[in-house]
Amino acid sequence: MxxxxxxxxxxxxxxxxxxxxxxxxxxxxxxxxxxxxxxxxxxxxxxxxxxxxxxxxxxxxxxxxxxxxxxxxxxxxxxxxxxxxxxxxxxxxxxxxxxxxxxxxxxxxxxxxxxxxxxxxxxxxxxxxxxxxxxxxxxxxxxxxxxxxxATSGVQAAVGAMVARDAGYESIAVFYKNDDWGQDIGGLIAKDFEALGIEVTAQIAINDAQASYRAEVTEALKGNPQAIYMALYPDEGTQVVREWISLGGTQNMIAANALKSDEFKENVGMEFLGSFIGTDTASxxxxxxxxxxxxxxxxxxxxxxxxxxxxxxxxxxxxxxxxxxxxxxxxxxxxxxxxxxxxxxxxxxxxxxxxxxxxxxxxxxxxxxxxxxxxxxxVQFDANGDVSAPAVTWVFGADGIEEQKYISLTEVNDFMNSLQ
Missing domain, CATH: 3.40.50.2300 (Response regulator)
Incomplete structure (x- = not known):
């Protein structure tokens, strides 16, 4: 042991x-x-x-x-x-x-x-x-x-919207992986942004294993968003961020927990992630x-x-x-x-x-x-096999992933109810 x-x-x-x-x-x-x-x-x-x-x-x-x-x-x-x-x-x-x-x-x-x-x-x-x-x-x-x-995608979507609100962002482009998870959380967070009066300038689907995402990034740049939100995995996330930065996009980034990865941090580079904030559910x-x-x-x-x-x-x-x-x-x-x-x-x-x-x-x-x-x-499951959970925001630090803020289950639920 x-x-x-x-x-x-x-x-x-x-x-x-x-x-x-x-x-x-x-x-x-x-x-x-x-x-x-x-x-x-x-x-x-x-x-x-x-x-x-x-x-x-x-x-x-x-x-x-x-x-x-x-x-x-x-x-x-x-x-x-x-x-x-x-x-x-x-x-x-x-x-x-x-x-x-x-x-x-x-x-x-x-x-x-x-x-x-x-x-x-x-x-x-x-x-x-x-x-x-x-x-x-x-x-x-x-x-x-x-x-x-x-917990369901609704928790991370709501917390991502909370991050955008607290940062004062008025416009955001959403990149989401083109699968069940990405479509779900991408659609949820777009609604949450709009409920807060934050303009969603684009919703861009990202498919697996493309040689380049330049066309998708170029499309998202047309709206000149103040920030981007990413519901992506490390491989696609790395390529999208590289294209985004190289074409002059903002370094203001919010992301779901799928990018909570040392591989993503190392492949993108800490110099481009200073304004990056991630979300996750929490214990x-x-x-x-x-x-x-x-x-x-x-x-x-x-x-x-x-x-x-x-x-x-x-x-x-x-x-x-x-x-x-x-x-x-x-x-x-x-x-x-x-x-x-x-x-x-x-x-x-x-x-x-x-x-x-x-x-x-x-x-x-x-x-x-x-x-x-x-x-x-x-742990308690509801009739659908689901659980509820608190949440955290996190950032990439020199020594790894660092928790930024803990959000209690009560705070999460109250905020989600306020969006309805």
Whole structure:
């Protein structure tokens, strides 16, 4: 466990190892779960490693429903076709009933509609934020099989509008990735800007893997905006910003969390990012969230600074506890039906460590429910599998990504209501 010994959470892991090592050693069965995550990109590797970290904690307590867990990981390459093929292989060949992922909404959506829902497999995403999932659930088309520990795009869109308002920008051009996620957040933030009286001079769709985005940038420059907003991933974001700066565009930039990447910072250059402000959802300021940071830092020799890491941890822990509650041989539908027993606000509070995982299993085995207290706080899902969350703004600093401002859940909700 790489010397996990300094935090309360880590102590729990150590206790879990001591208490449950005999049970784990006696096991002779393994249950596979699937994970479809973008490990070929720099910000995707830590998300997958964090999911594996949660699996390791579960296994240290004796596993799930009497068996050790093997997480079979496949790379999506942030590509819908690759992601669907990976998910099909995990479901059809490996027989998984639980699938973790994906990250991009544009990858998660086709996996949900063409793989997991038809197969009756539960899908738990750490990081997909499109409101299209909410609408699909409201229409009864997810069959209750989809959950996500990341708040919807509406939160980041609202916070991006808040940043523009506070900066005094009167006109903004919006660049968005031409997929489910980008179209969703791009449309939401344009409405939020307009609700604040900020002119949206252009809404420019950015497609994957073009040789150049000069035509798109030239079109956006025609409106002479005071700032730009970007809902892009690092590859396209880097190229758009380079073109934008080279053609004389402003350095006033606001961006969604997909650009929370050292790769993006290094490829663009800090000299061009002095007026850049990013947004992200955030973990609440709770003891459980702080304990996760301490334990993660000890495990990985550094704090969780990339996007989606607390969400990945909680998604995996909750899904595994639901699998335990569902019992040996559970189907995806069985597992999904037990998520409420893990996130019951009236259940027994359990911590997100080996001791808490073991305690949760004991309570669940006795017919009780638990209230999981994790890296993103006291997780609770609504009827559509959605969660709410606080938010942060962040900037690129010389030593990495630096939090600029924390915005509480109450502040986020009040501001979103004011935009209606």
């Amino acid at each position: 790489n010397g996990l010994k300094t935090s309360a959470l880590a102590i729990g892991v150590a206790l879990g190892c001591a208490s449950f090592g005999t049970e784990a050693a006696a096991q002779d069965c393994t249950t596979k779960i699937g994970a479809v995550l973008p490990t070929s990109v720099d910000w995707g590797k830590p998300i997958a490693a964090t999911a594996q970290y949660a699996v390791d904690i579960a296994n240290e307590t004796g596993g799930v429903a009497g068996c050790q867990i093997e997480m079979v990981l496949r790379d999506t390459q942030v590509d819908p076709k690759v992601g669907v093929d990976a998910a099909k292989a995990l479901v059809d060949l490996d027989g998984v009933q639980l699938l973790l992922g994906a990250v991009s909404s544009g990858v998660s959506m086709p996996i949900l509609t063409s793989v997991t829902v038809p197969a009756g497999v539960m899908q738990m995403s750490c990081c997909s934020s499109s409101t299209a999932f909410t609408r699909l659930a409201e229409e009864g088309k997810t069959n209750g099989l989809f959950f996500r520990t990341f 609440p300021r709770t003891d459980s969230a702080s304990a996760f940071v301490d334990a993660y830092t000890a495990r990985f020799d550094g704090p969780p600074s990339g996007p989606g890491l607390p969400n990945s941890f909680d998604a995996t822990m909750i899904a595994l506890l639901a699998m335990h509650a569902a019992g040996e041989g559970a189907t995806g539908t069985d597992i999904a039906a037990k998520v409420g027993a893990i996130t019951d606000p009236n259940g027994t509070p359990v911590t997100a460590d080996a001791t808490g995982f073991a305690q949760a299993k004991e309570v669940l085995d006795g017919g009780g429910t638990v209230s999981y207290q994790g890296a993103t706080g006291n």
